[in-house]
Amino acid sequence: MTTLQREDNDQHPVGHGRMLRKEDPRFVRGRGRYCDDVQLPGMLHLAILRSPVAHARIVSIDTSAAEALPRVKAVITGEGLAAQGLAWMPTLSNDVQAVLATDKVRFQGQEVAFVVAEDRYAARDALELIDVEYDLLEPVVDARTALAPDAPVIRTDLEGKTDNHCFDWETGDEEATAEVFERADVVVTEDIVYPRVHPAPMETCGAVADYDRVDGKLTLWSTTQAPHAHRTLYALVAGLPEHKIRVISPDIGGGFGNKVPIYPGYVCAIVASIVTGKPVKWMEDRSENLISTGFARDYIMRGEIAATREGKILAIRTHVLADHGAFNGTAAPVKYPAGFFGVFTGSYDLEAAYCSMTAVYTNKAPGGVAYACSFRITEAVYLVERIVDCLAHDLDMDPVELRLKNLLKPEQFPYTTRTGWVYDSGNYEPTLREALRIADYQALREEQARKRERGELMGIGVCFFTEAVGAGPRKDMDILGLGMADGCELRVHPTGKAVVRLSVQSQGQGHETTFAQIVAEEIGIPPADIDVVHGDTDNTPFGLGTYGSRSTPVSGAAAALVARKVRDKARIIASGMLEVSVADLDWVKGSFQVKGDPGKAVTIQDIALRAHGAGDLPDGIEGGLEAQICYNPSNLTYPHGAYICVVDIDPGTAAVKVRRFVAVDDCGTRINPMIIEGQVHGGLTDGVGMALMEMISFDEDGNCLGGSLMDYLIPTALEVPDWETGFTVTPSPHHPIGAKGVGESATVGSPPAIVNAVVDALKPFGVRHADMPLTPSRVWETMRGNHTPP
Ligand code: PCD
Numbered sequence: 001m002t003t004l005q006r007e008d009n010d011q012h013p014v015g016h017g018r019m020l021r022k023e024d025p026r027f028v029r030g031r032g033r034y035c036d037d038v039q040l041p042g043m044l045h046l047a048i049l050r051s052p053v054a055h056a057r058i059v060s061i062d063t064s065a066a067e068a069l070p071r072v073k074a075v076i077t078g079e080g081l082a083a084q085g086l087a088w089m090p091t092l093s094n095d096v097q098a099v100l101a102t103d104k105v106r107f108q109g110q111e112v113a114f115v116v117a118e119d120r121y122a123a124r125d126a127l128e129l130i131d132v133e134y135d136l137l138e139p140v141v142d143a144r145t146a147l148a149p150d151a152p153v154i155r156t157d158l159e160g161k162t163d164n165h166c167f168d169w170e171t172g173d174e175e176a177t178a179e180v181f182e183r184a185d186v187v188v189t190e191d192i193v194y195p196r197v198h199p200a201p202m203e204t205c206g207a208v209a210d211y212d213r214v215d216g217k218l219t220l221w222s223t224t225q226a227p228h229a230h231r232t233l234y235a236l237v238a239g240l241p242e243h244k245i246r247v248i249s250p251d252i253g254g255g256f257g258n259k260v261p262i263y264p265g266y267v268c269a270i271v272a273s274i275v276t277g278k279p280v281k282w283m284e285d286r287s288e289n290l291i292s293t294g295f296a297r298d299y300i301m302r303g304e305i306a307a308t309r310e311g312k313i314l315a316i317r318t319h320v321l322a323d324h325g326a327f328n329g330t331a332a333p334v335k336y337p338a339g340f341f342g343v344f345t346g347s348y349d350l351e352a353a354y355c356s357m358t359a360v361y362t363n364k365a366p367g368g369v370a371y372a373c374s375f376r377i378t379e380a381v382y383l384v385e386r387i388v389d390c391l392a393h394d395l396d397m398d399p400v401e402l403r404l405k406n407l408l409k410p411e412q413f414p415y416t417t418r419t420g421w422v423y424d425s426g427n428y429e430p431t432l433r434e435a436l437r438i439a440d441y442q443a444l445r446e447e448q449a450r451k452r453e454r455g456e457l458m459g460i461g462v463c464f465f466t467e468a469v470g471a472g473p474r475k476d477m478d479i480l481g482l483g484m485a486d487g488c489e490l491r492v493h494p495t496g497k498a499v500v501r502l503s504v505q506s507q508g509q510g511h512e513t514t515f516a517q518i519v520a521e522e523i524g525i526p527p528a529d530i531d532v533v534h535g536d537t538d539n540t541p542f543g544l545g546t547y548g549s550r551s552t553p554v555s556g557a558a559a560a561l562v563a564r565k566v567r568d569k570a571r572i573i574a575s576g577m578l579e580v581s582v583a584d585l586d587w588v589k590g591s592f593q594v595k596g597d598p599g600k601a602v603t604i605q606d607i608a609l610r611a612h613g614a615g616d617l618p619d620g621i622e623g624g625l626e627a628q629i630c631y632n633p634s635n636l637t638y639p640h641g642a643y644i645c646v647v648d649i650d651p652g653t654a655a656v657k658v659r660r661f662v663a664v665d666d667c668g669t670r671i672n673p674m675i676i677e678g679q680v681h682g683g684l685t686d687g688v689g690m691a692l693m694e695m696i697s698f699d700e701d702g703n704c705l706g707g708s709l710m711d712y713l714i715p716t717a718l719e720v721p722d723w724e725t726g727f728t729v730t731p732s733p734h735h736p737i738g739a740k741g742v743g744e745s746a747t748v749g750s751p752p753a754i755v756n757a758v759v760d761a762l763k764p765f766g767v768r769h770a771d772m773p774l775t776p777s778r779v780w781e782t783m784r785g786n787h788t789p790p
Helices: 006-011 024-028 064-068 078-083 120-128 174-183 227-238 264-276 286-292 341-345 377-395 399-406 428-439 441-453 511-523 551-578 604-612 673-693 745-761 776-783
Strands: 044-050 056-062 072-077 088-090 096-098 111-117 131-136 165-172 186-197 206-212 217-222 245-248 280-283 296-307 313-323 352-360 457-466 486-492 498-502 530-533 585-588 591-594 597-603 625-631 640-649 656-666 724-727
Touching: 044 120, 044 264, 044 286, 056 111, 064 072, 064 120, 072 078, 072 120, 072 264, 088 227, 111 120, 111 264, 165 174, 165 341, 174 296, 174 313, 174 352, 186 377, 206 264, 217 227, 217 264, 227 245, 227 264, 264 280, 296 377, 313 341, 313 377, 341 352, 341 377, 377 399, 377 457, 377 745, 399 428, 399 457, 428 441, 428 457, 428 640, 428 656, 428 724, 441 457, 457 745, 486 511, 486 551, 486 604, 498 511, 498 551, 511 530, 511 551, 551 585, 551 591, 551 597, 551 604, 551 625, 591 604, 597 604, 604 625, 640 745, 656 673, 656 745, 673 724, 673 745
Parallel strands: 044 280, 217 245, 313 352, 498 530, 656 724
Antiparallel strands: 044 111, 056 131, 072 111, 088 096, 165 352, 186 296, 206 217, 206 280, 296 313, 457 640, 486 498, 486 625, 585 591, 591 597, 640 656
16 A cells, blocks of 8 residues: 555545545654644643542632742632633533532542643642642542432532432333333343543643734634534633634544533633733643543443344343533533434344433533544444343354344335434345454354363454444534534635635544545546645634544535535536537546537536636636535434454453454445545554453542553553454445445444453353453453452
8 A cells, every 4th residue: 555546546536445645744754733733922821720639619729829930920710710701611511511610629630720821831830839728528429329319419500409410311112112021032131331431532632722802813723623613612602703713623633522522721721811912822631631521431221122032132121320420511412412322222123112311410520422432322332232142142042143133124224213213224234244254253153162162261242233423414413503514615726726625623534635535536636636624713614523423424425515516517617618508518537528529528627727717608607616515414324334353361360362353344435445444443442442441430539540541541552453354335325425434433333342252252151241341350350250340
C-alpha cells in the first residue's frame, strides 16, 4: 500500500483500496495543528481547582493568597460566576450542570474555581493557595443503593428534589412479552453489568478563547466533535449573539464521544477571556480528563430470554439500572433518554420484547457519552449477545447454530423491530458464514475439544451485531431542539478544482480523504483536486457534528447530493456548450458526451471555466458552479457484522490471551477500504480494552480509582493479535450511495465476542457468565466460583 495509483483513484474514487489519506502527510510529519498548538500574542493560561472529595457542602473559599501570587491575573469562583448568571449550564440531556460549584461539590474532580495567569505553571501553583473549607457529606457511590430511602440527596439544586431518581424509560410491549415468557419452554435470566469506562482519547480536552472587546466577537478553538452545536449552546448560555461566535475545531487527537459534551473548562476559558480581555488557553491534563470528563456505559442490566426447546428465540426482556453520575450529561436525542438502547433485540426475529430502565444520580462524574457507540448501542449489543450465549449454554447448543436459526432473513428487510426501529437492509447469514470460513470454525472447535481433554483452557466466542447509526431523521430526533440534518456546500473554481465544506468534524477518521472521494465519484473531479473544509463554524454550513458514526450516513449523503446538484447545473451549461438538449447528453465520469457521438464532449473542468467565464450561459442559468444543501436522512443506517474471537487462558495465572480475532463487517458501500480497515482495527483494540482491562471504579468514599493511565489500563499492540478482517456489502437503500457508518462497529461488536470466548473457555468450571473487565483476578475468582459483579 505504498503507491497512490492516481489513474485508478480518479476513475473509481469510491471503493478504491489504494487511496491514501490526504491528511497523513501532515500527521506523520508532526505538522498537525491541535488546540494546544494555538499560540496567540498576550495569551494567558487557565487552570482549574477541582474537588478532592465526592460530596461536600462548600463552607467558604479564600482566594486571597492565590490572587497575591505574582503573574496571576484573576481567580474566579462559583460565586463570581453566579453573579453573572453563569454558574450553571445546560447539559445535552436537558439537565443542568455546575460550571463552578456554588453550593456543594457532587463528584471528585468537580470544578470549584479557576485561576488565570501569565503561564501554565503560575496558574497551577496558584491553585495550591486557594483555601476551600468543605463540610463532608455522605457520598452515594453505588447505583444499587441510590434510591434507598435514607440515601443522601445529591441534586438539592433541583427544586423539590427529594431523591436521586433521574428518569424512567421503557420500550416494547410489556404484556405481550410477559405472555410469551409464560408459554416458553426455556427462560434464561442473567445479571449483566457493563462497567463504567472512559473514552480516553490521546489528546485531552482544551480550548483557547479569544474575545475581541472591540467588535464583540468570540473566537474559540476547542476540542469539539460538534462545533456548530457548541456555538449555538454558547449563544444560548452566555447570551452572546451567535454570529459573533466562531468555533474552530482544529486537528483533534481522537474524540470517541469524549469531545461531544460542553465541559465547564470551555465555559471558564470564555469567561476568562471576556474578563481579562486577553486570549486564554485551558488544556486539561490526563488525570483531569479521566476523572472529570464524560464517562461511558455504567449500565447494570438484567437480561431475560425466552425460547423453545429447539432454540427458536421468542422474546427478550431487560431491566436496566443506569448510573448517570452527578449530572445527566448523556448525549442522546431528546426522545431517547436511553439513547438507542431500544435495539437490544439484536439481529433476531422475535415475537416480543420489552425493556424498562431506571436512571439514578450518584456522586460520580457526569457523562454517559456515546463512547464509540451510537447512543447506548454498545450496551444493547452486549446485552443481547451475552444473553443469547447464556441461552446456548443452557440448551447445550452451539452458539453459531443458535444464531443461524434466529437471524433475520434478507427478505424481511426493511424490518420493523419489536421496539419500533426500522432496519433498512441486511443480509446476515453470508456475513456470519464468511467469518466462519476465515476462522475455520469447525477446526477451531475440534482443536478446543482436544485441548479440553488435556485441561487446557481455550475459548471461542461469537458475536453477531446490528447497529443503528446516522442520527438522524428530523421527524424522530433532535439534540436539545436542534434538528440532526447536515448542511454541505460545494464550489467548483474556474479551473475545475473544488472545495467542499462539511458540517461534520473529523477527529482522525480521515474525512479530508473520504469526502473528497465521495464528491469525486459524483462529479468526476479527481480527489486530489478537491479540498475538504471542516471544523470551523465561520466557514462551514450548520450541522450537528461527528459522533454516532453519523458522518457517512448523513454528511456523506449530503456530499453526494450536493455534487449531483452541481452536476445537474453542469449538464445544462454543457448542453449550451455542445448545442444539444440536456436529454441528449450522457454523463461519463468527468464529462458530458453527446449521445451517439462520444467525440463531442466537454469535461467538468471545461464546464467550470465556462460557468465562470465571459459569454452567454443557457437561459435562466446563473454564473458560477456551486451548490448548497441541507440533508435530512429518511432513516438511520444499520450496519452489521459477525465477529469470532479465540482466547487462551493460562490455568495457572488466569491471564487471558486473545489469540485470534476475525471481524467481518458490512457497512454497505465502502468508500475507502483502507480507512475502514483502520477504523475496524481501532475499534477491536478498544474492545480488548473494555473486555479485559478497562474500568473506572470508585472506593467507598467516591474517590475515582482510575485517574491515571497507570491505573486505567488501555490496550497496546502487546495485548492484541493480528486482526483478521473481511467484509460483505449490503447497501443502504435510502443512502444516495448506499453507504452505512462503520466507525464504531468494532468497538460495539468486539466486547461480547471476547467475553463469550472467555466464558466458553471457562465452561469446564460450569461458568455461564462473567462480567468485564476480565482481568486475571476476576477470571481467577470466577474459576473458583467466586464471581462478583463490579
Ligand atoms: N467510511 C467509509 N465507508 C463507509 C463508512 C465509513 O470509507 N461505508 C469511512 C468514512 O469516510 C470515515 C470513517 O470510515 O472516514 C468513519 O466513518 P463513519 O462510520 O461515518 O463515522 P464518522 O461519523 O466519520 O466518525 C465518528 C466515529 C465515532 S462516533 C467514533 S466514537 C470513533 C470513530 O469515528 N472516533 C474516532 N473512529 C475514530 N477514528 C479516529 N481516528 N479517531 C476517533 O476519535 Mo462516537 O459517538 O464519537 O463515541
